Amino acid sequence: MTGSRRQDADRAAHSSRQSATGPDQKSSTKTFPHAAHAEKLAQPFDPWRFKAVFPDRWSAFLRAHYRNAEHVAHEYGVRYQTALNWWQGAHRPSGQAVAQAALTHGEGLRACLCREEAA
Secondary structure (H helix, E strand, O other), rough: OHHHHHHHHHHHHHHHHHHOOOOOOOOOOOOOOOHHHHHHOOOOHHHHHHHHHHHHHHHHHHHOOOOOHHHHHHHHOOOOOHHHHHOOOOOOOOHHHHHHHHHHHHEEEEEEHEEEEOO
16 A cells, blocks of 8 residues: 555544544543443542552462462463562563463453452
8 A cells, every 4th residue: 555545544544433423522431341340430440559459469360270380480481480479479470471361361360350359
């Protein structure tokens, strides 16, 4: 595709996206695949809190789905010490490991990461 054709295609795609909500409007309603997601958003999401609890939630996920740290090291292709740090909740994984977990354990990962805090 030549440069001008590609620009025309990009403009057409952009204008069709704008026409759904109007050129100067932003959609005020969001659609969610599950009603539970909408309910969870009624409470504000605190990224700092999530960052603080993430290592423990990751550890809970690993303990629920793997036998031990050695099994984790093998499945994720990391050193045993890295897997042990995850297992113990001492460190967070990289994005690659989280993506791999999401692809292989989708709902199981979601359940561990999105669980409600005990009151």
